[in-house]
Amino acid sequence: MQLVDRQEVADSAAIARMLRRMANEIVERNQGASSIALVGIRTGGLHLAERLVELVHSIENHRPPLGAVDITLYRDDVFVGLPRPQVGTTELPFRLAGVNIVLVDDVLFTGRTVRAALDALMDYGRPRQVQLATLVDRGMRELPIAADYIGVTVDTTANDSIRVFLKEQGEEDRVVLRTRRSDESN
Amino acid sequence: MSPTKAARVFPHRHLLGIADLDADDIGQILDLTDSLREINERAIKKVPTLRGRTVLNLFLENSTRTRVSFEIAGKRMSADTINISGSGSSASKGETMLDTARNLMAMNPDVIVIRHSASGAPALIAKHVDCAVINAGDGTHEHPTQALLDCATIRTHKGSIAGLEVAIVGDIDHSRVARSNILALAKMGANIRVCGPATLIPRSITEIGGALTRSCVRVCHKLEDALEGADVVMMLRIQNERLGKNASRFANTREYSRYFGLNARTLALAKDDAIIMHPGPINRGVEMMPDVADSGRSVILEQVANGVAVRMAVLYLLGRGNLTDLEAIHQ
Numbered sequence: 001m002q003l004v005d006r007q008e009v010a011d012s013a014a015i016a017r018m019l020r021r022m023a024n025e026i027v028e029r030n031q032g033a034s035s036i037a038l039v040g041i042r043t044g045g046l047h048l049a050e051r052l053v054e055l056v057h058s059i060e061n062h063r064p065p066l067g068a069v070d071i072t073l074y075r076d077d078v079f080v081g082l083p084r085p086q087v088g089t090t091e092l093p094f095r096l097a098g099v100n101i102v103l104v105d106d107v108l109f110t111g112r113t114v115r116a117a118l119d120a121l122m123d124y125g126r127p128r129q130v131q132l133a134t135l136v137d138r139g140m141r142e143l144p145i146a147a148d149y150i151g152v153t154v155d156t157t158a159n160d161s162i163r164v165f166l167k168e169q170g171e172e173d174r175v176v177l178r179t180r181r182s183d184e185s186n
Numbered sequence: 187m188s189p190t191k192a193a194r195v196f197p198h199r200h201l202l203g204i205a206d207l208d209a210d211d212i213g214q215i216l217d218l219t220d221s222l223r224e225i226n227e228r229a230i231k232k233v234p235t236l237r238g239r240t241v242l243n244l245f246l247e248n249s250t251r252t253r254v255s256f257e258i259a260g261k262r263m264s265a266d267t268i269n270i271s272g273s274g275s276s277a278s279k280g281e282t283m284l285d286t287a288r289n290l291m292a293m294n295p296d297v298i299v300i301r302h303s304a305s306g307a308p309a310l311i312a313k314h315v316d317c318a319v320i321n322a323g324d325g326t327h328e329h330p331t332q333a334l335l336d337c338a339t340i341r342t343h344k345g346s347i348a349g350l351e352v353a354i355v356g357d358i359d360h361s362r363v364a365r366s367n368i369l370a371l372a373k374m375g376a377n378i379r380v381c382g383p384a385t386l387i388p389r390s391i392t393e394i395g396g397a398l399t400r401s402c403v404r405v406c407h408k409l410e411d412a413l414e415g416a417d418v419v420m421m422l423r424i425q426n427e428r429l430g431k432n433a434s435r436f437a438n439t440r441e442y443s444r445y446f447g448l449n450a451r452t453l454a455l456a457k458d459d460a461i462i463m464h465p466g467p468i469n470r471g472v473e474m475m476p477d478v479a480d481s482g483r484s485v486i487l488e489q490v491a492n493g494v495a496v497r498m499a500v501l502y503l504l505g506r507g508n509l510t511d512l513e514a515i516h517q
Contacts, residue, residue, distance in 0.1 A: 070221070073233040073263075073502075087221040087502075123230040 023055035044106030096125030348375030356422030
């Protein structure tokens with residue numbers, strides 16, 4: 001089995017446009033930026049949340065607070081397959097009560113990551129509302145979860161994989177759709 | 187957390203001693219400890235990670251700090267923790283250790299945490315049960331989680347352990363804490379001065395980790411030599427209960443305190459930013475004067491706080507179910 005790049009879903013300019021639109025949607029829906037806070041899911045979501053904070057700041061001249069959640073300890077598959085011993089920290093340096101939280105992830109797939117992130121958030125306080133922003137929605141949900149702000153929707157199958165490369169991780173910004181191709185002998 | 191650092195599978199089934207670990211294993215536990223510490227400061231001090239796992243705390247020797255620390259660690263990771271103490275258990279009715287272990291296994295725990303007065307008891311039990319075994323102190327052998335929490339505390343204050351000068355002072359002979367710490371600190375690259383009356387230092391202590399400790403462990407019989415230029419001063423308790431009434435190792439506690447007790451005068455020999463550690467409980471006025479124990483350089487209570495985080499990390503790494511679950515997953 002090997003992964004083959006099938007298609008570049010978005011390049012750096014497209015990602016920048018998507019994020020600008022999403023920032024505008026966030027501000028519009030929340031009637032400004034004074035009641036919101038952005039929380040990124042480590043690690044891809046956190047980089048995007050950082051960028052959205054800057055964009056919201058440039059639109060509204062108000063910088064909403066930024067937080068990070070690490071969902072490793074909240075996964076429903078912690079011990080299924082190989083354990084993931086690498087645990088990052090959750091940092092929510094603001095009170096959650098009464099705040100509209102915009103949860104940010106890079107790819108929305110089964111919804112299980114978001115479920116875990118919601119559990120983590122609730123352990124810190126009671127936000128007024130939690131909205132979900134994702135750069136890529138690739139469908140195939142396994143839980144009743146939907147995004148409020150979507151960069152791009154991509155139709156995928158179980159054999160596909162979506163990779164989001166970001167410049168914060170030393171890559172050129174791009175979203176790539178890959179397909180798992182099984183060898184003939186398999 | 188750097189994104190390039192590959193997730194590493196912890197390569198051990200049990201935690202029986204620091205002797206079994208290498209620097210990468212210790213580093214992995216310390217990194218995880220740093221990540222988990224924050225949970226203990228939240229309003230809701232609990233994560234659901236070990237939900238449904240059972241942790242048996244089998245404490246066949248007296249302990250409050252370590253038992254409570256393991257219990258809290260288990261509960262904060264959402265495991266079900268059950269405590270069994272020595273008095274009132276079937277051990278006091280004459281059941282052998284192995285029978286106790288087999289009976290406990292029949293209840294299907296995922297982790298057994300054991301403290302025992304016999305060196306090697308956890309290793310023996312680990313051979314006969316199919317869950318993870320954590321040594322919470324066995325005789326004069328090892329107390330690995332204490333060494334790990336000490337390393338975590340040192341790393342928080344000093345940034346890194348490599349190259350530090352660490353003085354370990356007191357009853358080395360009876361101290362499993364000293365043995366685990368010598369091994370852990372040596373593996374992490376520290377230089378260690380072991381200090382105490384000659385009667386309380388085992389002759390082969392520098393050989394405990396083979397060539398590694400032979401090169402980085404030095405024995406001092408004068409407190410001043412051990413403290414000179416030290417970055418970390420680790421004082422150990424005089425274990426009166428292990429010293430025996432008729433076979434005294436030193437004349438009296440007053441004399442011990444005069445020559446090996448840490449006070450403001452002797453502490454001045456250590457570096458200005460040296461930290462003072464003690465695994466507790468302290469004999470105030472014997473191995474450590476109260477003004478030193480309560481000074482701003484004492485990190486003794488931080489050690490206790492780190493103990494919970496370290497034990498959460500160890501439970502996370504080892505509490506992934508019993509062997510049959512693991513085999514089922516790997517198939």
